[in-house]
Amino acid sequence: MTSIKIVPSPLPAVLVCTLGIFVLSAMDASVKALVVVIGAYNTLLWRSILATATAGSVWAALSNRRPSIKAVRLHAVRGVIVSFVALAFFFGLGRLPLAEAIALSFVAPLVALFLAALMLKERISRTAVGASLIGMAGVLVIMFGKLGQSGYAPDALLGMAAIIASAVLYAYNLILARQQALVAKPLEIVFFQNLVVGITLGLASPWLGTGVPQDQWPLLVGVTALALAGHFLMSWAYARAEAQYLIPTEYSAFVWAIMLGWIFFQESVSWSTMAGALLIIAGCLIASRAKPKLVAEPIEAAAV
Numbered sequence: 001m002t003s004i005k006i007v008p009s010p011l012p013a014v015l016v017c018t019l020g021i022f023v024l025s026a027m028d029a030s031v032k033a034l035v036v037v038i039g040a041y042n043t044l045l046w047r048s049i050l051a052t053a054t055a056g057s058v059w060a061a062l063s064n065r066r067p068s069i070k071a072v073r074l075h076a077v078r079g080v081i082v083s084f085v086a087l088a089f090f091f092g093l094g095r096l097p098l099a100e101a102i103a104l105s106f107v108a109p110l111v112a113l114f115l116a117a118l119m120l121k122e123r124i125s126r127t128a129v130g131a132s133l134i135g136m137a138g139v140l141v142i143m144f145g146k147l148g149q150s151g152y153a154p155d156a157l158l159g160m161a162a163i164i165a166s167a168v169l170y171a172y173n174l175i176l177a178r179q180q181a182l183v184a185k186p187l188e189i190v191f192f193q194n195l196v197v198g199i200t201l202g203l204a205s206p207w208l209g210t211g212v213p214q215d216q217w218p219l220l221v222g223v224t225a226l227a228l229a230g231h232f233l234m235s236w237a238y239a240r241a242e243a244q245y246l247i248p249t250e251y252s253a254f255v256w257a258i259m260l261g262w263i264f265f266q267e268s269v270s271w272s273t274m275a276g277a278l279l280i281i282a283g284c285l286i287a288s289r290a291k292p293k294l295v296a297e298p299i300e301a302a303a304v
Contacts, residue, residue, distance in 0.1 A: 013241030017249045020233030025256035027226035028102065029264055032093045034219055040090035041201065041208050043223070044083075048198035050224040055191040063188065071183040072192075078176040079196020085173055086197065088166035095159030098261035099269050102253050103142060103277035104163040109284055110135040111171035119175055131287035138279030139164070145272020186235040190228070247288045251281045 034043045067075065093101050110132045117124045146156060180189055202209075212220055237246055254277050261267035 010241040010245040013237040014245055014249055016233050017237035017241075017246045018252055020230050020237060021249055021253050022256050023226050023233060024230035025102070025253050025260060027223055027230060028093065028257065029098060029260040030219055030223045030226060031090055032098060033264070034216065034223060035090055035094035037216055038210065038212060040087055040094060041204070042210050042212070043220075044086050044090055045198065045201045045205065045209060046212055046220055047224050047227065048194045048201065050221065051194040051228060052191065052198050054224065054228060055187065055194060059187045059191045063185070065185075065188075067188060067192070068183060071180070071188075074176060074180045074183065075189070075192035076196055078173060078180055079193050080200050081169060081173050081176065082193055083197045083200040085166050085169045087201070088162045088169065092159040092161075092163035092166065095155050096163065097267040097269070097273070098265065099254060099257040099267065099277070100142065100146075100273050101159070101163050102257040103273055103280060104139060104160065105167050105170070106251070106254075106277070106280045106284060107135050107139055107164070108167040108170040108174065110280075110287060111168055112174040113287060115171050115175055127289065128287050131283040131285075133283075134286065135280045135283030138276040138281075138283065140276075141272050141279060142276035145270055145276065148272070186231070190231055247285065251284070254281070 031043060031047075038046075089101075089105065092104075096104075113124060113128050113132060143160060146160065184192075258269050261269075
């Protein structure tokens with residue numbers, strides 16, 4: 001008698017992933033508010049300290065497995081890379097509309113395709129090359145749209161450069177994440193990532209570090225909680241459904257960014273940002289058909 005294998009529905013994972021994207025988008029909006037007050041460096045430094053204490057306590061309580069030497073090396077390298085990824089992203093968030101920053105950050109998976117070919121000797125298909133060209137065209141549309149505005153802020157170009165630099169570094173981070181996932185569990189990764197980020201940024205604290213104003217502590221705690229919750233939700237979803245079902249939900253971050261930017265910062269979205277974002281998203285979705293595992297890594301600066 002032939003047994004019938006029942007395949008679980010991907011719907012719960014899709015809904016959880018969508019919730020995770022919303023939570024991380026809310027974190028981005030909260031970070032933007034903090035950056036305006038205490039700057040990108042101190043926002044990231046203090047968030048890393050709180051996240052290290054929280055994730056470390058949970059990891060120590062639930063895990064009795066020591067990380068291997070290989071895992072520690074990967075944690076250290078990726079943590080240093082993430083320090084600069086997040087710092088550049090936070091810097092850009094403070095100088096660009098929320099939706100614009102999120103749209104530009106979407107190019108990271110496309111850049112990762114070429115880094116995978118360079119570092120992991122993976123073959124790039126014509127489909128992936130074409131998808132990357134579409135995505136890069138979207139970046140140019142956003143950039144020229146910004147330059148064409150009569151009253152854009154002088155540091156807006158710095159913000160755009162920071163987001164693009166963050167996306168390129170994040171693409172390298174995706175390659176490391178694939179290697180890291182083979183030797184460590186998500187909770188261990190979150191703990192060590194925040195620990196290394198805190199240590200890396202802490203080296204400059206005698207010159208750049210400042211205290212957090214008392215009225216900003218609730219927001220900082222909220223940012224940390226949202227980051228940890230978002231990472232947990234995304235990890236849960238990707239462990240229970242194939243990437244092909246979850247990839248489209250990643251790009252709901254742009255919709256959330258539009259809503260949150262309008263509600264909390266009175267930011268409007270230009271036609272060039274909309275058109276550029278659609279091109280970038282289209283490029284990512286086309287590329288995901290060729291390399292679903294790589295393109296499906298959580299985009300959040302996801303994740304930083």
